[in-house]
Amino acid sequence: MSNFIVADRQTAYLLPPSLDDWLNQDHLARFIVEVIDQLDLSELTRQYAGRGSQAYHPATLLAILVYGYATGIFSSRRLEQATYDSVAFRFLAANLHPDHDSLATFRRRFLDELSDLFLQVLKMAKEMKVLKVGDICLDGSKFEANASRHSALSHGHIEKLEAQLKAEVQELLALAEQADQADVPTGVSLPEELKRREDRLAAMAAAKAKLVARAEERYQREKAEYDEKMALRAAKEEATGKKPGGKPPKAPEPGPRDKDQINLTDEESRIMPVAGGGFEQAYNAQAAADAATMLIVATGVTQAPNDKEQVEPMLATLKEQAGVLGAVECLIADSGYCSEKNIKACEAADIDPLIAVARDEHHPGWRERHSEPAPLPDDATPVQAMSHRLKTRDGRARYALRKQTVEPVFGIIKSVMGFRRFSLRGLKKVTGEWTLVCMAWNLKRLAVLRPQ
Incomplete structure (x- = not known):
C-alpha cells in the first residue's frame, strides 16, 4: 500500500x-x-x-x-x-x-510625486555603496499607448468623412420633413441618426482644430530652423564672397498636412514605427542606465518617434541629480542620438560623448578590432573627433557597455516584467507611469545587488 x-x-x-x-x-x-x-x-x-x-x-x-x-x-x-x-x-x-x-x-x-521617490531610491542605492554614477548608457524604446491605432484619423481622412457625414445629415433632414416616411427602414430613428452624425461632426471639428494647432507649432519650429540655416548661408557667402554650394534649404509650408494624425482615444500618443516592422499607437520611453549596475538613473517619455532631440533633456535631468548622485563622466548612445548639436551639448556639460555616428558592421575584420585609428587631423569637427574616439580600443570597449547595459534593461522590462503597454493616457500621466515602472525595475535590481 x-x-x-x-x-x-x-x-x-x-x-x-x-x-x-x-x-x-x-x-x-x-x-x-x-x-x-x-x-x-x-x-x-x-x-x-x-x-x-x-x-x-x-x-x-x-x-x-x-x-x-x-x-x-x-x-x-x-x-x-x-x-x-x-x-x-x-x-x-x-x-x-x-x-x-x-x-x-x-x-x-x-504621479507627480513619483519622480522624487524615484530619486530617493537611487540615493539609497548610493548610500548602500551600490551605485557609483560614471558611464551612463542612454536608449529609448516604443511602448504601446492605451489606445488603438485604428482610433487614429488623418487630417485628409477627416475632411473626407466630414463631407460624407454632412451629405448624410442633409439626406436625413430631407426624410424628416417628408409627410410620408415610407423610405425610412423599419427600426430607424431619424432624430437618433441625426444626433449621432452631429456628434461625430463635432468631434471631428475639435480634432481638426487640434491638428491645426499642432501644425502651427511645427511650422514655427521649422521656420526658426530654416531662418537659422539661411542666415548661416548668408554669413558664409558674405565671408567668402562665393555662393554656398548645394541646394538651399526648402522653406516650410504652414497648415496641416493630409497625413497628420490624431488619436481620438489618446490624442497625445503618436503613430510610431516599431521593431520588426509595422506601426503602433505608442510613446517613446527613454532610460539612462548606469553601466556598472544597470540601475536606471534618469527617465523620460517623448512623442517623437526618433531619439535625436532627447539628449539635451536627459543632460538637464542628470545635471539636476548630480548633487545627489554625482557627476556623469561619459554618455554612451547609439546612432539614433548622433548630431553635432548633441555632441556639443555633452561637451558643454563636461560629459564625454560616445555616440555612434553610424551602424557598425556585425563582423568587422580582426585587424580592425585590434588596431588603433590613424591620428586625428587638427581641423577635425566634433563629429569626426568622436568618431575617432569610438575607433580606439578604449572607445570600443566603453561603447560595448551599451549593449550589455541598457538594451537588456528594456528587454527585461518588456519580456520578464511584461510591461509593453501603458495603462494611463496623456503624456503627463504616461511619464509618471514610466517612472513607476523604472522605480520597480530599480528595486528589483537592488534586491540582487544589495550586500548580503
Missing part, C-alpha cells in the same frame, strides 16, 4: 498564523517593504485631509503597486484580487484588501 502524506484542509491552526513566517527573508516583497518604509512619504501623507473614512496608508498602496509592476501585474483589479490570492501581496497589504478604485485613484493622484 502506498504511503501518502495526507492533505488535511479541515483542521484549524492551533495558533494564529503570522504573515512574516510565510515569506523567505530574501523575498522581493519583503525588500520592497523595507525600502519603502525608509522613504520620505510626507509629500503624499500631507495631501490627505483626514475627513471621511480612514484611508489606506500611502506606503501600503505604493508597495502593492511597485511589486505589481515588478512582477507583471498592472491592472488595479488584478492587484486587488492578488491581495486575496497571493501570499506576497497579502504580506505587502498586511492582510488588508484595498479595492481596485483605491489603487487606481492613488496611482493617478500621486
Whole structure:
C-alpha cells in the first residue's frame, strides 16, 4: 500500500498564523517593504485631509503597486484580487484588501510625486555603496499607448468623412420633413441618426482644430530652423564672397498636412514605427542606465518617434541629480542620438560623448578590432573627433557597455516584467507611469545587488 502524506484542509491552526513566517527573508516583497518604509512619504501623507473614512496608508498602496509592476501585474483589479490570492501581496497589504478604485485613484493622484521617490531610491542605492554614477548608457524604446491605432484619423481622412457625414445629415433632414416616411427602414430613428452624425461632426471639428494647432507649432519650429540655416548661408557667402554650394534649404509650408494624425482615444500618443516592422499607437520611453549596475538613473517619455532631440533633456535631468548622485563622466548612445548639436551639448556639460555616428558592421575584420585609428587631423569637427574616439580600443570597449547595459534593461522590462503597454493616457500621466515602472525595475535590481 502506498504511503501518502495526507492533505488535511479541515483542521484549524492551533495558533494564529503570522504573515512574516510565510515569506523567505530574501523575498522581493519583503525588500520592497523595507525600502519603502525608509522613504520620505510626507509629500503624499500631507495631501490627505483626514475627513471621511480612514484611508489606506500611502506606503501600503505604493508597495502593492511597485511589486505589481515588478512582477507583471498592472491592472488595479488584478492587484486587488492578488491581495486575496497571493501570499506576497497579502504580506505587502498586511492582510488588508484595498479595492481596485483605491489603487487606481492613488496611482493617478500621486504621479507627480513619483519622480522624487524615484530619486530617493537611487540615493539609497548610493548610500548602500551600490551605485557609483560614471558611464551612463542612454536608449529609448516604443511602448504601446492605451489606445488603438485604428482610433487614429488623418487630417485628409477627416475632411473626407466630414463631407460624407454632412451629405448624410442633409439626406436625413430631407426624410424628416417628408409627410410620408415610407423610405425610412423599419427600426430607424431619424432624430437618433441625426444626433449621432452631429456628434461625430463635432468631434471631428475639435480634432481638426487640434491638428491645426499642432501644425502651427511645427511650422514655427521649422521656420526658426530654416531662418537659422539661411542666415548661416548668408554669413558664409558674405565671408567668402562665393555662393554656398548645394541646394538651399526648402522653406516650410504652414497648415496641416493630409497625413497628420490624431488619436481620438489618446490624442497625445503618436503613430510610431516599431521593431520588426509595422506601426503602433505608442510613446517613446527613454532610460539612462548606469553601466556598472544597470540601475536606471534618469527617465523620460517623448512623442517623437526618433531619439535625436532627447539628449539635451536627459543632460538637464542628470545635471539636476548630480548633487545627489554625482557627476556623469561619459554618455554612451547609439546612432539614433548622433548630431553635432548633441555632441556639443555633452561637451558643454563636461560629459564625454560616445555616440555612434553610424551602424557598425556585425563582423568587422580582426585587424580592425585590434588596431588603433590613424591620428586625428587638427581641423577635425566634433563629429569626426568622436568618431575617432569610438575607433580606439578604449572607445570600443566603453561603447560595448551599451549593449550589455541598457538594451537588456528594456528587454527585461518588456519580456520578464511584461510591461509593453501603458495603462494611463496623456503624456503627463504616461511619464509618471514610466517612472513607476523604472522605480520597480530599480528595486528589483537592488534586491540582487544589495550586500548580503
